[in-house]
Every structure is written in C-alpha cells, then in structure tokens.
Amino acid sequence: MPKYFPVSASVACFRRASAMLALASISLAFPATHTCRPVADAFKIDGVLDDAGWQGLDTLRLLRNNDPAGGKPSAETKVLVAWSATRLYVAYIADGKNVKNTVTKHDDDGLYEQDVVELFLDPDGDGKNYFELEWNCLNTSLDFSFTSPLQGRDVAWAPKGMQSAVKVHGTANNPADTDTGMVVEISLPWEGFAAWSKSGLPPKAGDNLPLNFYRIIYSSPGVAELISWTSTGAPSFHMPEKFGSLVFSSQPVTSLLPERRAGIRTPAVGNRAARRADGKLYTPPVATRPGALKQPGAPNLWLFQSPAPAKAPASVTPVN
Ligand SMILES: [Ca+2]
Ligand SMILES: [Ca+2]
Secondary structure (H helix, E strand, O other), X not given: OOOOOOOOHHHHXXXXXXXXXXXXXXXXXXXXXXXXEEOOOOOOOOOOOOOHHHOOOOOEEOOEEOOOOOOOOOOOEEEEEEEOOOEEXXXXXXXXXXXXXXXXXXXXXXXXHOOEEEEEEOOOOOOOOEEEEEEOOOOXXXXXXXXXXXXXXXXXXXXXXXXEEEEEEOOOXXXXXXXXXXXXXXXXXXXXXXXXXXXXXXXXXXXXXXXXXXXXXXXXXXXXXXXXXXXXXXXXXXXXXXXXXXXXXXXXXXXXXXHHHHXXXXXXXXXXXXXXXXXXXXXXXXXXXXXXXXOOOOOOOOOOOOOOOOOOOXXXXXXX
C-alpha cells in the first residue's frame, strides 16, 4: 500500500491562510488541540512511565484510521506529552498482541513497512516544511525533514539530542506468543527544531505547535492500518495541513483540582501503592481497572493504562 498521497491544492491554500495562527495564542484553525503541561526535566528515558512528570496528564488517543478500509483501529494507542524549557517529552502506549518490526538500521525506509509509531511536527505552522520521526519496538528510529509535503526530503537531518527507549510488554518479533504492547518514551530537545520555528523555541505559554501522532499496524505484509490523532482524510501521513496542535500551558498538572491529581496520590483499585526508597509514593500501572478508559476529550484520571501487568519494581517496598 502506498504510504504517500498527494495534497490537494484547495486544502493547501486553506492551510496557508491559517498559517499565521500557528505558534500564536489562537488555535481555532486546528482540527484538534491538546493542552501540553509543563514539567521538570527529571525523566529517566527507559520506556517505563513511572517518572513524576508523566503523572496525572491527559491522554491523547489515536482513533482515526486513514487507510481506505477505514474503521476502528485494531489496537488502542495512547499518547502523553509534556514540555519544559529545554525539551518536549512524548510517550506512546501502544497496545498490541503481536509486537513486531525487525528493522535495526537507523533511517531505513523499511522501518515504516513494518509496525511503527510516528511523530510529525511543523514548528512554523506553514503546512510546508515539517519533520518526520518514527520508532519501532527495537528502538530503531528514523528522522527526516521535508521542505514541503513529500518534497525536499533530507535524511541527514536528525533531532539533536533526541533520546528514546522502548519497553516491550511481551516478546518482540515472536508471533508464537501473545504480547500486550509496547511503550515508547522520547525526549526531544527544542534546539533540534528551533531553526524552523518563526517565533522561536522553546515555546511560550499559549503558543501552538502543529503536529500529528501516528501509528502503523500491519495485519499482514502490505496491508496497513494508518492510525492518527487527527484524521488526514487520505492514506497518507504527509499532510501537515491536517495536523492538530499542542497548546503550551504554564500551569502544571499538579496545580489542577485535587480530583485531577487523584491518579497521582490514590492507588488504583486492585493495585497496591508502594513507597520508594526516597519516600515518594509509587502507584503501579493499572492494567485492568474497570471503566478506566476515558472518552476522547475527557480528563484522564488514571494515567497508567499501560499494557504492562501491575508490578512494582523490585527497588520499592509495598506499604499496603
Ligand atoms: Ca521513564
Ligand atoms: Ca513548516
């Protein structure tokens, strides 16, 4: 199946007209927006989302299936994002019964011929030049820049200082058993993208960052689900005029209402809280909490919808 599809002229014109809104305080031109919360630079990039910065954030869900067959994605994909003065943090929680992708070479075009998660960013919001990044279950990555949709590809470009890690819940590339998915944890320094931002990076509170989150799942060779946050309306991801946008907030999630923080402080039903050696409370992943999956747009009180089984790390001591 071709991954790429031409951009219609009418849509491109619309996007040019709305480009002035990008990285500004107005977000009405985007098909969807998501509030990106500030966090401290205290993440361990290891594919495990027990870092304080991930707690209590709203979750994005990738629900749009852009391949010709359409329909509901065959597996749940959730995305978390947060920002600091130096970095953008992204995590994909990608459920799946068969975690697979055998590519091990960086920037290999074969990467997206197998299962991947992807991030496209258009820092200046003009619908022309943009960045494409992808990761597979082996933490093999791909990073390209484009001067316009599918044009001017630069494979030499790389996001300076990018860190990523993948935790597979199951066994990668082994169809004989049943997996539950994988978690991809990513740290992206702003300096790697600043050159293509008109208002400069890091962003200011109220700024927009046009982007889209994607996932490809191959049910069989050559038959792909093209899953996204905002719909592209075509079997292509290279449509920056259809990107949604992050809206950067100066309000950390810890400043929100107490019930929004419940997922941080209160152990989930069926799980035990544990106290770390440093005295902080650790709430293990919630694998089976009934009704935990929120509706799109609703606050997510229970961050840890990880496919990982609930299990506290060996370094902590259960307290109840
Ligand atoms: Ca981590
Ligand atoms: Ca651009």
